[in-house]
Amino acid sequence: MIKVTLLWTDMMVWLLIVSLLAWGWTVSRSPQVKKQWHTIFKSSIAMASAVILLFYMLFTLLDSVHFRFAMPITQTQQTQSEEIQYGEIVSLLDLAMVHNIESTERTYSAPFATHEYAKSIVIDAEGVTKQEYLPLKHVSGSDGVMKHTLFALVIGLLISGLLVFSHMFWRKKRGNKSELPWKAAYMTLTLLLVTFTWFYLLSYDYHVLGTDKVGGDVLYQSLKSIRTGVLIGTLTTLILLPVAIILGISAGLFGGWVDDVIQYLYTTLSSIPGVLLIAAGVLSMQVMMDNNPGWFETTLERSDLRLLFLIIILGITSWTGLARLLRAETLKISQIEFVTAAKAFGVGKWTIIRRHIIPNLMHIILISVVLDFSGLVLAEAVLSYVGVGVDPTMHSWGNMINQARLEMAREPMVWWSLFSAFVFMFILVLAANLFSDRIQKVLDPRNKT
Amino acid sequence: MFAYILKRILYAIPILIGVNLITFVLFFMVNSPDDMARAQLGAKQVTPQMIEAWKVDKGYDKALFVNEHAKGVYKVTDTLFVQESLKLFSFDFGSSDANRNIGTEIKERMGPSLAIALPTFMIALITNISLALLLVLFRGSTLDTGMMIVAVMIMSVSGLFYIIAGQVLFSKMWHWMPISGYEPGFYGIKFIILPVLIGVFSGIGSGVRWYRSIFLEQINQDYVRTARAKGLSELKVLFGHVLRNGMLPILTGVVVVIPTLFMGSLIMESFFGIPGLGSYTIDAINSQDFAIVKAMVFLGSVLYIVGLILTDISYTLFDPRVKL
Numbered sequence: 001m002i003k004v005t006l007l008w009t010d011m012m013v014w015l016l017i018v019s020l021l022a023w024g025w026t027v028s029r030s031p032q033v034k035k036q037w038h039t040i041f042k043s044s045i046a047m048a049s050a051v052i053l054l055f056y057m058l059f060t061l062l063d064s065v066h067f068r069f070a071m072p073i074t075q076t077q078q079t080q081s082e083e084i085q086y087g088e089i090v091s092l093l094d095l096a097m098v099h100n101i102e103s104t105e106r107t108y109s110a111p112f113a114t115h116e117y118a119k120s121i122v123i124d125a126e127g128v129t130k131q132e133y134l135p136l137k138h139v140s141g142s143d144g145v146m147k148h149t150l151f152a153l154v155i156g157l158l159i160s161g162l163l164v165f166s167h168m169f170w171r172k173k174r175g176n177k178s179e180l181p182w183k184a185a186y187m188t189l190t191l192l193l194v195t196f197t198w199f200y201l202l203s204y205d206y207h208v209l210g211t212d213k214v215g216g217d218v219l220y221q222s223l224k225s226i227r228t229g230v231l232i233g234t235l236t237t238l239i240l241l242p243v244a245i246i247l248g249i250s251a252g253l254f255g256g257w258v259d260d261v262i263q264y265l266y267t268t269l270s271s272i273p274g275v276l277l278i279a280a281g282v283l284s285m286q287v288m289m290d291n292n293p294g295w296f297e298t299t300l301e302r303s304d305l306r307l308l309f310l311i312i313i314l315g316i317t318s319w320t321g322l323a324r325l326l327r328a329e330t331l332k333i334s335q336i337e338f339v340t341a342a343k344a345f346g347v348g349k350w351t352i353i354r355r356h357i358i359p360n361l362m363h364i365i366l367i368s369v370v371l372d373f374s375g376l377v378l379a380e381a382v383l384s385y386v387g388v389g390v391d392p393t394m395h396s397w398g399n400m401i402n403q404a405r406l407e408m409a410r411e412p413m414v415w416w417s418l419f420s421a422f423v424f425m426f427i428l429v430l431a432a433n434l435f436s437d438r439i440q441k442v443l444d445p446r447n448k449t
Numbered sequence: 450m451f452a453y454i455l456k457r458i459l460y461a462i463p464i465l466i467g468v469n470l471i472t473f474v475l476f477f478m479v480n481s482p483d484d485m486a487r488a489q490l491g492a493k494q495v496t497p498q499m500i501e502a503w504k505v506d507k508g509y510d511k512a513l514f515v516n517e518h519a520k521g522v523y524k525v526t527d528t529l530f531v532q533e534s535l536k537l538f539s540f541d542f543g544s545s546d547a548n549r550n551i552g553t554e555i556k557e558r559m560g561p562s563l564a565i566a567l568p569t570f571m572i573a574l575i576t577n578i579s580l581a582l583l584l585v586l587f588r589g590s591t592l593d594t595g596m597m598i599v600a601v602m603i604m605s606v607s608g609l610f611y612i613i614a615g616q617v618l619f620s621k622m623w624h625w626m627p628i629s630g631y632e633p634g635f636y637g638i639k640f641i642i643l644p645v646l647i648g649v650f651s652g653i654g655s656g657v658r659w660y661r662s663i664f665l666e667q668i669n670q671d672y673v674r675t676a677r678a679k680g681l682s683e684l685k686v687l688f689g690h691v692l693r694n695g696m697l698p699i700l701t702g703v704v705v706v707i708p709t710l711f712m713g714s715l716i717m718e719s720f721f722g723i724p725g726l727g728s729y730t731i732d733a734i735n736s737q738d739f740a741i742v743k744a745m746v747f748l749g750s751v752l753y754i755v756g757l758i759l760t761d762i763s764y765t766l767f768d769p770r771v772k773l
Contacts, residue, residue, distance in 0.1 A: 268467035273749035275715055279734045280475045280742055287484060381607050387735045401609055408617055422610045430605035
């Protein structure tokens with residue numbers, strides 16, 4: 001028996017996907033916007049970063065399908081009640097990585113190590129105490145690394161080759177000779193897939209990225225952290241966008257007291273230092289959650305609720321910048337002839353907003369969404385360090401950095417946790433930054449010289 | 450000019466009241482004084498009398514917004530919100546949970562914060578502008594594109610990485626500088642160099658990109674073309690015209706930051722063990738000391754508004770077209 005569990009953030013992820021699809025559908029109907037996107041993807045850097053972003057998104061989605069397995073019913077329980085007991089909440093990603101969850105070691109170990117990082121005191125059969133490096137419990141031995149690597153490389157190449165060639169075949173069959181740099185996309189995809197299969201297949205026999213203080217697998221933690229990072233980056237936008245768009249446009253279009261009130265609102269909010277406002281929000285939320293233990297059943301649900309609150313707080317605190325930009329731009333647009341003409345023809349306010357204002361604001365919205373994304377992913381690490389980030393039990397790059405930070409003083413250094421968190425974060429943020437650069441270059445009218 | 454400044458200061462008052470309202474709602478509505486008392490006194494065996502005593506001691510025993518027992522105007526003024534706000538407006542921050550005066554603590558900690566923030570700000574400003582000018586001079590060349598790629602990469606790395614990597618390389622492996630600590634005066638320089646260096650470096654990516662885009666916007670203007678047509682050298686055009694006219698957008702972004710330098714940098718100070726306002730704030734957040742967090746929120750908003758007013762004033766000084 002399987003019971004599908006829908007966490008709060010899962011719901012929002014799927015809502016995000018639905019709204020993305022809806023937006024994609026509207027884009028595909030407008031030939032002008034379609035052409036713009038075509039221009040964006042004409043750069044091979046944009047193509048490559050889009051593939052990376054999609055790869056991260058895929059992991060997020062895999063990690064956003066949660067369910068619980070029924071516990072095996074024991075004799076005593078059966079007599080007591082008919083109710084089925086359910087185990088812990090797991091996601092699809094957890095199922096794929098179940099060997100990593102179960103292979104906990106005692107403490108730190110380096111990537112591909114066969115023995116523990118520090119010496120332990122052992123009493124051998126003759127009763128003599130010795131200090132030696134204990135072998136790891138879940139590692140098969142170091143001699144097979146080369147063989148495993150070769151095998152994984154072949155598998156990775158096969159999978160990516162299959163995907164790439166079927167896509168090429170599909171393109172040929174449709175006969176569209178687009179000028180998009182598919183080569184860059186294929187190369188990025190191959191690189192990602194080969195690296196991932198290598199990590200994944202070897203993770204059955206080794207701790208590819210080492211283990212942390214309590215022996216947890218770092219690769220598993222890094223992969224689980226993807227969801228947290230991507231969620232904070234995307235769902236915050238989902239919350240702040242409607243607020244910023246509605247308030248920004250109404251301030252610019254209606255003027256008068258509406259403008260005054262909205263301006264007052266965002267000046268007040270933005271005058272409070274960002275981190276402090278977030279900290280104040282998170283601290284209050286913590287107290288609120290402590291007072292209402294009935295809101296969640298398991299620790300996972302608790303940390304999920306905390307993530308949701310954090311995202312809402314981030315959304316509330318960060319709409320001000322975009323609203324200010326949108327207000328200024330709306331003011332500018334509403335003075336242009338086509339809007340005055342529309343007004344003169346008696347076109348309704350909503351139609352003007354829908355047909356004339358929003359399409360002309362789209363580039364500002366898009367640029368700020370992608371720029372915010374990378375900023376938020378980086379901010380998560382800092383917030384976790386300050387102590388107002390996600391729940392300490394939740395996997396996130398910020399928590400990984402925070403826990404590993406103190407171990408830098410050790411000799412030899414415990415670097416792998418930090419390193420993995422930073423690299424996973426860097427790739428995502430770099431891809432987002434490069435992509436936003438490209439969007440800015442194509443969509444920003446100031447760049448057309 | 451004077452009338453304008455006065456108007457701006459008066460306009461700041463409703464904003465600060467709004468700030469107070471937000472912090473008040475966050476700290477007192479969600480988390481009532483009773484909850485605070487329970488958290489402070491420890492969850493076990495707290496009698497209602499103890500809670501009342503704690504509230505009286507802290508001055509939290511009044512109604513939140515409307516005092517039913519008072520008469521006339523006092524219905525509104527004799528409330529926790531008004532009392533707390535008045536205290537903040539007179540910069541009386543009260544005492545922290547550890548029973549130390551927050552006002553004096555803030556005064557003591559401003560120095561160390563500035564010792565880090567001011568050099569970082571100045572050096573970063575000069576480096577970023579010079580680098581951006583250099584790139585604009587060689588715009589479109591391999592140097593330009595290469596540096597822009599490097600800038601995006603610098604931007605994409607978490608700030609925590611620079612701090613940790615800097616500490617490991619400079620302090621742990623090469624022993625050039627102490628890993629953390631602070632000392633006032635000249636001999637304290639050895640503690641300051643590393644945080645300043647890291648602060649400058651981590652901001653170089655976004656900084657150079659920003660200044661470069663400002664200068665590139667200027668370079669396509671008509672007056673630059675005229676200057677070139679006059680036969681001015683490219684360097685003269687850059688420094689005499691592009692830099693001077695680029696000063697205006699730079700001012701908007703830079704002047705507003707100057708007052709907030711007093712607040713210090715949260716992360717930098719706590720990593721390097723500098724007893725400034727940044728680490729003070731972090732400690733307060735970690736120990737959930739609401740009084741300190743509230744004081745810092747208020748102080749931060751005041752400084753930000755001061756920055757906005759300074760920006761407007763500097764505009765009139767640098768741009769003869771703007772008249773207040």
